[in-house]
Amino acid sequence: MSAFADYSVRRHGLLTLGVALVAMVVLSAVFAPWIAPYSPYDLDVAVMLEGPSRAHWLGTDELGRDVLSRTIFAAQISVKVALFAVGVGLTGGTIIGMLAAYCGGLVDMVLMRLMELLFSFPAILLAVVLMASLGTNVLNAMLAIGIIFIPGFARLARASTLSALQQQYVEAARSIGMSHSRIIMRELLPNVVTPLLVEAAVAFAYAVLLESALSFLGLGAQPPEPSWGNMLNTGRGFMAQAPWLSIVPGSALFLCVLGFNLLGDGLRDMLDPHLRD
Amino acid sequence: MARLILTRLVLFVPTLFAASVILFIAINVVPGSAARSALGVDATPQAIMRFEASNGLNRPLAVQYTEWLGKALRGDLGTSFQNRVPVAPEILKRLPTTLELAILAFLLANAIALPLGALAALRHRGTADIAISTLATILGAIPSFWLATLLVLIFSLRLKLLPAGGYTPFFDNPRQNLTQMILPAVSLGLVSSALLLRIMRTTMLEVLNSDYIRTAHAKGAPEWIVITRHALRNALIPYLTVGAVEFGFLFGGVVVIEDIFRLPGIGSLVLVGIINRDYPVLLGSALVITIIVLFANMLVDTFAGLLDPRQLRPREAGR
Numbered sequence: 001m002s003a004f005a006d007y008s009v010r011r012h013g014l015l016t017l018g019v020a021l022v023a024m025v026v027l028s029a030v031f032a033p034w035i036a037p038y039s040p041y042d043l044d045v046a047v048m049l050e051g052p053s054r055a056h057w058l059g060t061d062e063l064g065r066d067v068l069s070r071t072i073f074a075a076q077i078s079v080k081v082a083l084f085a086v087g088v089g090l091t092g093g094t095i096i097g098m099l100a101a102y103c104g105g106l107v108d109m110v111l112m113r114l115m116e117l118l119f120s121f122p123a124i125l126l127a128v129v130l131m132a133s134l135g136t137n138v139l140n141a142m143l144a145i146g147i148i149f150i151p152g153f154a155r156l157a158r159a160s161t162l163s164a165l166q167q168q169y170v171e172a173a174r175s176i177g178m179s180h181s182r183i184i185m186r187e188l189l190p191n192v193v194t195p196l197l198v199e200a201a202v203a204f205a206y207a208v209l210l211e212s213a214l215s216f217l218g219l220g221a222q223p224p225e226p227s228w229g230n231m232l233n234t235g236r237g238f239m240a241q242a243p244w245l246s247i248v249p250g251s252a253l254f255l256c257v258l259g260f261n262l263l264g265d266g267l268r269d270m271l272d273p274h275l276r277d
Numbered sequence: 278m279a280r281l282i283l284t285r286l287v288l289f290v291p292t293l294f295a296a297s298v299i300l301f302i303a304i305n306v307v308p309g310s311a312a313r314s315a316l317g318v319d320a321t322p323q324a325i326m327r328f329e330a331s332n333g334l335n336r337p338l339a340v341q342y343t344e345w346l347g348k349a350l351r352g353d354l355g356t357s358f359q360n361r362v363p364v365a366p367e368i369l370k371r372l373p374t375t376l377e378l379a380i381l382a383f384l385l386a387n388a389i390a391l392p393l394g395a396l397a398a399l400r401h402r403g404t405a406d407i408a409i410s411t412l413a414t415i416l417g418a419i420p421s422f423w424l425a426t427l428l429v430l431i432f433s434l435r436l437k438l439l440p441a442g443g444y445t446p447f448f449d450n451p452r453q454n455l456t457q458m459i460l461p462a463v464s465l466g467l468v469s470s471a472l473l474l475r476i477m478r479t480t481m482l483e484v485l486n487s488d489y490i491r492t493a494h495a496k497g498a499p500e501w502i503v504i505t506r507h508a509l510r511n512a513l514i515p516y517l518t519v520g521a522v523e524f525g526f527l528f529g530g531v532v533v534i535e536d537i538f539r540l541p542g543i544g545s546l547v548l549v550g551i552i553n554r555d556y557p558v559l560l561g562s563a564l565v566i567t568i569i570v571l572f573a574n575m576l577v578d579t580f581a582g583l584l585d586p587r588q589l590r591p592r593e594a595g596r
Contacts, residue, residue, distance in 0.1 A: 010407065014414075117295050120571055122529030125547065129303045129563050132551045133311075209420055213533055216422050217548060232423060236537070239426065240434050250423035258418035265414075 015266025021259025025252075029075040036069035040226045049242045059244040061234065067244060070226040071252050077227040078256060081142045081220075082207035086200050088146025093153020094196060098184060100154070101161035112158065119151040123206075124213055131219050138211075138227075141220040145210045149203050156199055160192035167191075198267045205260035212253050228253040285579045289571070296567050297349070301342050304560055315358050315554045332358065345560075354564070355557035364561040368543055372565070374444060375542035377454075378461055378534065379527055379569075385466030386473055386527070387520070394477025394516075395509065398485055409474065417471035422533045425464035429537070432460060442539040461538045465530050469523055476519045480512040487511075514584050521577035525570040 028035065037057075044064035052059045058068040100111040118126070127144040134140035164170060165188070173187050214220035215229025223230055228249040235245030305311065312328045313320060320328075329335040333344070345355065354364040397409040433441035440457050447454040484490060485508055493503045531544035539545075543562045550559030 114295075117292065117299060120292075120525060120574060121296070121299070121567060122525050122527075122570060124529035124532050125563055125566055126303065128532060128547060128551055129300060129559065132554075132556070132559055133304050136551075205418070212420060213422060217533060217536065219551065232426060236426060239430050243430055246423070246426045246430060250420070250426065253420055253423060254418055257420070258414070261414065261418055 011266070011269060014262050015270075018259050018262025018264075018266055021255050022263050025075050025256045025259060026079060028072050029079040032073045032076055036066075036072040038066035038069040040065065040070040040073040041224055042066070042069075049238060051242070052244065058248045059242065061231075061242070061245055062238060067231075067248050070231060071228070071249050074226040074228045074231060074249065074252070075256070077138060077215075077221050077225065078208045078211060078253075081138065081145065081211040082204045082260075084142040085145035085149060085207040085211075086203045088143065089149020089153050089203060090196060090200055092146070092150040093155075094157045094189075094192070096150065097154035097157025097159075098161045098188060098192065101158045101165065102180070102184060102188070108158075111154070115151040115154045118148075119155070121148075123148045123210060127210060127214060128217070128219065131214065136219045136222070138221045138225070141211055141214050144214075145207050148210070149207070152203070153196060153199065156195055157192055160195050161188055164188050164191040194271055198264065198271055201260060201267055202264035205257045205264065208253070208256050208260065228256075281582050282579055285575050285582075289575050292571055292575075293568065296571060297346060297564060298342070300560060300563055300567065301345065302338075304556055304563075305338055305341075311554075311556045315556070349564070354561035357555050357558050359553045359555045359558070364557050367558075368546065368561055368565050371541055371543050371546055373446070374540055375528075375531055375535070375544055375566075376569075377447065378458065378465065378540060378542060379524070379531055381458055381462035382465035382469060382527055382530075383520075383524055385462055386469035386523070389467070389470040390473030390477050391516075394474045395481050395504070395512070397474075397478040398481035398512075399504070401482060401485075406478075410478070413471045413474040413478075416467055416474075419468055421464050421468040421530045422537060424468060425460065425534055425537045428460050428464055442537075444538075444540050457538075461534050461540060464537075465527055465534050468530070469527050472523055472526075473516070473520060477512065477516050480515045481508060484508045484512045510584075514581050517577050517581050517584075521574045524573045524577075528566050528570050531566070 042065060044060070046064065047056065047060045048064045049062055050056060050060045050064075056066050056068065058066075058071065061067055061070070096111055096115065100108040126148055127141070130144040130147060131140055134143060170183065170187050173183050178186070211220055212227065212229035212232070215227040216233045218230070218233065221227035221230055223234070231249035232246060232253075235242070235249065238245050311332075311334055312325045316324055316328055326335070333341060348355065352365055354368065356363055357367075393409050393412070397406040400406045429441045432439045439460050441460075443457055445453045445457060490503060490507055493507050498507075528544075531542065532547050533544075534540070535542045535544035536548055543565055546562040547559060547566070549555065550557075550562060
């Protein structure tokens with residue numbers, strides 16, 4: 001097999017791995033009540049901090065709860081937060097980016113300078129600051145992460161809209177007197193949606209990471225609700241006697257982020273061939 | 278060159294001003310949240326009113342901001358709600374810890390990304406490229422706080438080689454300081470190197486496929502001269518720009534890593550601010566981190582402009 005063919009097979013393999021990992025996380029989240037062996041909230045003081053066993057495959061935590069079940073249920077929080085946050089970022093960013101490109105001039109300058117500025121803030125810092133005001137819970141974590149995503153999507157939407165505006169079909173739409181809103185919705189939006197969806201796959205990974213970081217700091221999902229971030233935070237206190245409390249949720253988080261990253265990279269390669277090396 | 282630096286400095290001032298407005302609005306996005314958060318959910322309306330009056334929070338937001346900005350420009354970032362001590366000296370005391378962590382992590386990230394990224398491009402589609410790209414993919418998916426936890430588990434608890442936390446100022450005991458900073462810097466730096474590695478590989482590949490590299494080869498220039506003088510130098514310009522953005526991300530990571538390793542830096546002060554609902558502390562520490570990030574971005578932007586004057590032309594033409 002030639003080096004190029006070998007390389008293509010590897011890239012295809014990585015995309016497949018990404019799809020498999022994402023499917024595993026999503027299916028775990030959706031079917032958690034049926035596949036988890038125990039309830040994530042069931043306490044059993046008789047088996048506190050027990051290592052992996054036949055009854056508890058991945059051990060138990062400091063309250064005797066099944067770590068495997070909590071890890072499976074934690075996927076629900078991650079998928080929920082990522083979906084909502086990416087939805088907020090995608091919607092807000094698309095509206096702002098398209099508006100900036102379509103209006104141009106002062107509107108473009110003001111909106112995009114604001115986006116650049118928001119983009120330059122360290123994401124976790126901005127999320128933490130927003131949550132100080134909004135309050136610390138999962139819903140506000142979703143909102144804060146979504147707001148952080150807006151500038152990235154806005155920049156992409158603006159660039160794609162500017163490119164679409166050069167096309168003849170937009171000129172044709174204008175010449176037949178189509179209204180601005182119809183041009184934006186009918187002619188421009190379908191042409192900017194593909195790169196935005198590819199970006200959304202990558203943003204998913206980042207949303208999962210950010211939610212976990214916030215929960216790790218005690219600002220996102222609050223115990224006893226299981227989240228990989230707050231499970232890792234709890235695990236910190238028992239690292240010497242129960243390392244599985246750190247290893248298991250961390251591995252799940254790693255595989256989830258890896259899956260979304262591979263999926264995003266693969267989609268980008270497929271839909272935007274000039275980005276391939 | 279002087280004009281370029283001056284222009285960047287002049288542009289930095291409104292950027293900083295706008296950043297401070299955004300932070301101020303973000304913290305006060307829900308009216309009355311400062312008092313409610315400081316006093317707890319069970320606070321009576323009377324207690325909230327008293328708290329707001331005593332801290333000047335009952336005035337319009339614009340007035341509060343103007344007063345805060347005026348004081349901030351004189352170096353006064355307010356007084357902690359919690360213990361009534363001035364915020365600015367506390368931040369100054371913690372600044373060296375955060376800067377040391379960020380700089381060490383950034384140096385490590387670049388020490389990994391530059392040579393490995395260049396090597397991957399030079400061995401494009403070879404075994405080295407595949408191994409390095411796989412490493413970048415894995416590093417890019419590891420959360421820094423999980424990596425930190427694993428490193429503590431292995432190197433502190435199991436092997437007992439490195440401390441799991443604590444901080445000694447560098448000038449008090451350099452050896453102990455560096456020993457304590459290894460795990461925090463590695464946790465942040467390894468994760469940050471992932472993006473830099475990918476960027477270095479991509480930009481180096483683009484440069485290696487350009488006409489002037491082919492010309493240099495055709496003229497018989499030795500391979501190492503082509504790589505170091507022509508390819509690396511040109512690949513560094515886009516790399517630097519992404520590097521500045523990554524430096525910003527790295528500062529976000531500082532908040533989590535300082536908490537894990539109990540480092541008394543500004544990142545942990547941000548957390549103290551949010552946990553104690555101490556808004557002057559939160560606002561002051563978040564502002565200082567933002568200033569450092571924006572300043573780093575400006576420095577790199579200026580440096581990239583000096584390396585490649587073509588970057589300036591579109592803006593100058595637009596003026």
